[in-house]
Amino acid sequence: MTNQNLTYPGGLxxxxxxxxxxxxxFDFGPEDLPALDCDLHMMKDSQVSESATERQKGEPNTSWSRKxxxxAREFVGNTELTFLNAQLISNLRKRDFxxxxxxxxxxxxxxxxNHLIPNLNLRWLVSSVQTFADHGDTLQQREIGHALRMLFGVMKLYEFERTYSGHKPGKDFGLGGRTKARLPLDxxxxxxxxxxxxxxxxxxxxxxAEQEPVVGPLACHLLNELNSESGGVFRRLKIMRDKLERRRADK
Structure with a gap:
């Protein structure tokens, strides 16, 4: 097989x-992230100010300070604790930190x-649970992280590609237009x-997730959000199943 026939020429x-x-x-220069024993309660009660988005006098011009x-632009008005969570995730995506x-x-x-879940948007909640895939403390935490990283990642790819069909996320394709073609990988x-x-x-x-005390509440929250989401492949499958059942009941 030649590279011209590959989705990813060059392979692995x-x-x-x-x-x-x-x-x-990131290059931190003289800076660092907060210590492990930092005061989380104080951060929970403190808001991110507009000044956090601006370079301060004497601040080193490093890749980390710019990042x-x-x-910070996403967290102005939110708590310092939610901002810290995002900073940690951004570093944990790197080879070193x-x-x-x-x-x-x-x-x-x-x-x-209990503070982070209601104060983070879904984007950062998903990023948080995915971070446990590589940095969970236990096998169970990492398994939950890996499973949801794969589930949400594939959903994002599929749902984005589907937008080019012209259909909104909540609109199913219906029951009459299926093409009986070979599916990938048979x-x-x-x-x-x-x-x-x-x-x-x-x-x-x-x-x-129901049995895991650290990442479990976050994972359960996201799965409940998925269950109540009005669009997406899982909801569309439900809509199509309901249509099929009504069609059968009318016969």
């Missing part, structure tokens, strides 16, 4: 070059999930009426 080496190229650590100001970063991230979610078609693939994807993750 080329993918790793692209992947690793985005993981260069921190960029992140300040030594205390993973433990401080886990401490935030072990002690302050997958068997999904059984719309009785198929359980969607449930098989979601139920084990949700059950595991």
């Amino acid at each position: 080496p080329a993918l790793l070059d692209r992947y690793e190229g985005r993981r260069a650590p 921190r100001r960029e992140i 300040p030594r205390q970063t993973p433990a401080l991230f886990r401490r935030l979610w072990a002690e302050e999930a 997958m068997q078609p999904f059984a719309l009426r009785n198929g359980g693939l969607d449930i098989n994807l979601i139920a084990p993750i949700w059950e595991m």
Whole structure:
């Protein structure tokens, strides 16, 4: 097979070059992230000011200071604790980071999930749960993180590509226009009426999350959000199942 026939020419080496190229650590200069034993309660009661988005006198012009100001623009008016969570995630995506970063991230979610969940938007909540894939303290935390990273990542790719169809996320394709073509990798078609693939994807993750005290509340919150989401592939499958059931009942 030639590179012209590949979705990713160059295969794994080329993918790793692209992947690793985005993981260069930040240059902190003389700065650092807060210590592991920092006062989280104080951060919870303090808001991010507009000045956090501007370079201060004497502040080093490092890649981290520029990134921190960029992140701050999303958190003006929100709490310093939510801002810290985003800073930790941004570093944990890199190959290297300040030594205390993973433990401080886990401490935030072990002690302050009740504050973080209602004060972070869905984008940062998803980023938070995905960070546990690589930096969870236990196998169970990492499994939940990996499962939701894959689930939400594939959903994002599919839902974005679908926008080019001209259909809104809540609009199903209906029952009459299916093309009976080969599925990629010779997958068997999904059984719309009785198929359980969607449930098989979601139920084990949700059950595991119910039993996990640190990432579990975050994961359960996101799965409840997914369950109530009015658009997306899972809701569209429900709409199509309901239509199929009504069609059968009318016969």
